[in-house]
Each structure stands twice: as C-alpha cells, then as structure tokens.
Amino acid sequence: MSDYIKPFPNIENPIDGHIHMHRWYDEENEIDFSHGLEEYRCECGLKYIALAPLPSGNAIPVSRDVSNNIICAFYKLMNKDTFSYGGYIYPSYPAKKEEMAGMELSVQHRELMEIGFDGIKMLEGKPNLYTLVGSPLDGELFDGVFDEMEKAGTYVLMHARDPECFWTEPTEERIAKKWFYGNGEYPTYNEMFDQIENVLKKHPKLNLCLAHFFFLGEYPEKLEALFEKYPNLTVDNTPGGEMYISFNKRPEYYRAFFEKYADRVIFGTDMDFPVHLEAGKWLCDRQYRYFATDETLMSFDDHKITGIKLPSECLQKIFSSNLLSKLGGAPKEINKAALARYIEKYKHLIRDEKLYALIEKLSKELL
Numbered sequence: 001m002s003d004y005i006k007p008f009p010n011i012e013n014p015i016d017g018h019i020h021m022h023r024w025y026d027e028e029n030e031i032d033f034s035h036g037l038e039e040y041r042c043e044c045g046l047k048y049i050a051l052a053p054l055p056s057g058n059a060i061p062v063s064r065d066v067s068n069n070i071i072c073a074f075y076k077l078m079n080k081d082t083f084s085y086g087g088y089i090y091p092s093y094p095a096k097k098e099e100m101a102g103m104e105l106s107v108q109h110r111e112l113m114e115i116g117f118d119g120i121k122m123l124e125g126k127p128n129l130y131t132l133v134g135s136p137l138d139g140e141l142f143d144g145v146f147d148e149m150e151k152a153g154t155y156v157l158m159h160a161r162d163p164e165c166f167w168t169e170p171t172e173e174r175i176a177k178k179w180f181y182g183n184g185e186y187p188t189y190n191e192m193f194d195q196i197e198n199v200l201k202k203h204p205k206l207n208l209c210l211a212h213f214f215f216l217g218e219y220p221e222k223l224e225a226l227f228e229k230y231p232n233l234t235v236d237n238t239p240g241g242e243m244y245i246s247f248n249k250r251p252e253y254y255r256a257f258f259e260k261y262a263d264r265v266i267f268g269t270d271m272d273f274p275v276h277l278e279a280g281k282w283l284c285d286r287q288y289r290y291f292a293t294d295e296t297l298m299s300f301d302d303h304k305i306t307g308i309k310l311p312s313e314c315l316q317k318i319f320s321s322n323l324l325s326k327l328g329g330a331p332k333e334i335n336k337a338a339l340a341r342y343i344e345k346y347k348h349l350i351r352d353e354k355l356y357a358l359i360e361k362l363s364k365e366l367l
C-alpha cells in the first residue's frame with residue numbers, strides 16, 4: 001500500500017456520501033464518536049462526509065437502534081462539514097402499521113427533517129432487514145412515506161438487494177451473517193428489482209439513490225432503462241468490490257456509460273467509525289483512480305482493474321456536485337429543540353446503558 005496518491009486532486013469540495021457510525025465508542029483508542037471521522041475526512045482530502053445511520057433491525061452492536069440517529073445528529077452539531085441522513089425505526093418486528101401510532105413513517109420523516117437531517121437512509125431493502133421488517137418495498141407500509149418524500153424532494157439513499165451471488169453461493173461467511181438468501185426465505189434478486197421499479201412507477205419523481213450501483217454491475221442496461229424513465233434516480237459507486245470487477249470486464253461500455261450518466265452517480269466508500277484509516281485511504285484512492293486515471297492497479301478483491309479516465313467535468317459531478325446539489329449545497333443546521341424533543345420521545349428505545357448516559361450528558365451540554 002505504498003503507492004498512494006493524495007486522493008481527489010483537482011476535485012472541488014469532494015464529498016464521501018456513504019459513511020456509517022457503527023459504534024459510538026472506539027475501545028481500542030478509548031475515544032467516543034465525537035470527532036471520530038475528522039481524521040479520515042482530513043487525511044483523505046475530503047471537504048464533506050455524509051453519515052448514514054442504521055437505526056433499525058436487531059443487529060449487534062446494540063448501538064444500532066434509535067441512538068444511531070441521535071449520535072449522527074450530535075456528530076453533525078459538533079462537526080460542521082458533516083451531512084447526515086436519518087433512518088426510520090420500528091417499535092417491533094415485523095413492523096405493523098397499527099403498532100406505530102404516533103410514530104408512523106411519515107411522522108418520523110417530518111421529525112427527522114425538522115431536526116436538520118439532510119436526507120433519509122433506508123436499509124429496509126437489504127434482504128435480512130427486509131424479512132425482519134416483513135413488508136415489501138412497494139407495499140402499504142411504505143407507500144405514504146415514499147409519497148411524502150417524493151413531494152418534499154427528500155434525498156433517499158436506499159440499500160436494496162445485495163450481490164446476486166448472495167442468492168446462489170452459500171459460503172460459510174454468508175450463512176453465518178444471514179447474508180445467504182437462496183434458501184427460500186427471501187424474495188429473489190429479480191423480485192426485489194421489480195419492487196423498486198414499482199416504487200418508482202408509483203413515485204416517479206422520488207429523489208432516490210440506490211446504493212452500491214443497485215448491484216447491477218453485470219446488468220447495466222437495466223439501470224440505463226431506469227435512468228431514462230426516472231430523472232431523479234441516482235446510484236452510488238460505493239463498493240461491493242464485485243461491481244468494479246464487473247465494470248472492468250467491459251471497459252469501453254462503462255467509460256461511455258459513466259460519461260453519459262455522470263450526473264447520476266454519487267461517490268461513497270461505506271467507511272465507518274471506529275475508523276480503519278488505511279482502509280479508508282485505500283478506498284478513496286482506488287475509487288478515484290478507477291474513474292480518473294487509466295492506470296492498472298491491484299484493486300477490489302485482489303483483481304487488477306484498469307481505470308476509465310473520465311473527463312474532469314464528469315469527475316467533479318461524481319465526486320462532489322451531484323450529491324451537493326441534491327443536499328442543498330451545505331449541511332443543514334441542527335434544530336436543537338427538535339433534537340431534544342426527538343430524544344425525549346424515543347430514548348426509551350436505546351438499548352445500551354452507557355450510550356444512554358452519554359446521550360443524556362450531551363443533551364444537557366449541547367441542546
């Protein structure tokens with residue numbers, strides 16, 4: 001890893017649009033989350049980062065509950081170059097509309113926007129969370145909120161599906177993580193495509209970004225067809241390395257694709273806190289070099305990948321201006337009173353006692 005260049009030369013205001021805060025405390029370095037991504041942002045030459053909280057599901061670590069929205073809001077409050085999306089929470093699984101009185105998804109959308117979140121992150125299309133929530137993406141549970149988000153122009157970063165091989169190749173790791181979906185308990189790869197297409201049919205102006213290229217690296221023609229129909233639809237180029245391997249198989253096609261659709265592609269790394277700085281630098285470097293140079297480098301999943309060297313105006317769009325214009329140009333201010341109300345309303349759902357105490361402390365100090 002000695003061959004770094006400083007990522008993002010010649011890009012104005014680069015932004016990493018897809019970052020997580022998986023934990024609130026870094027045990028190894030004994031620091032809490034407060035400024036935990038600043039070193040990554042600065043070392044990689046990023047002007048902005050955008051946090052994507054994951055507050056739903058029953059996953060470990062237990063900080064993946066409503067607290068994940070709250071610490072991302074605090075992070076935004078304490079670090080001015082940070083955008084954050086907010087995520088939806090569910091009082092129980094499977095989610096039932098009648099159990100969500102007072103916290104319907106539309107209500108949550110309004111609360112999150114009032115706090116000053118810059119968009120919405122939905123992991124509800126990742127098959128394991130999808131089956132837990134128990135509702136199709138084009139079903140009744142989500143209809144109202146998609147309608148509202150479409151009308152409000154809210155930017156929605158959604159993880160829908162996973163790589164196709166998660167349905168066909170049951171590796172030990174995939175089975176252990178419940179990331180193998182070919183056992184009949186999950187909708188198929190193509191059924192989930194159809195659900196997203198239905199969402200777009202019903203909400204054609206939805207400001208939707210499908211994470212990880214919508215896992216269409218082998219089928220980009222399907223993505224082209226969606227792009228042609230839905231003018232606000234975007235994808236992010238956040239790895240899954242498998243998609244870069246797919247891109248690399250068809251260099252001429254993909255150079256033309258990314259040039260034509262340069263206003264539909266948004267840069268992201270999937271970095272998280274606690275930070276693995278070397279991994280973050282490597283991701284920024286390899287993704288930038290794929291799009292900006294014609295170098296052949298060892299890259300994702302130990303594949304040699306050759307860059308497509310897009311024109312600089314395309315790079316500026318992908319690494320900065322597409323997302324910045326969708327998010328209004330600068331991070332929204334946190335509305336402290338609205339955040340305090342949100343914490344009061346939902347803090348009983350925080351599962352980790354220490355994190356609960358920290359949130360109480362920060363509320364007193366900062367709100």
Ligand SMILES: [Zn+2]
Pocket residue numbers: 018020052270
């Ligand atoms: Zn992610």
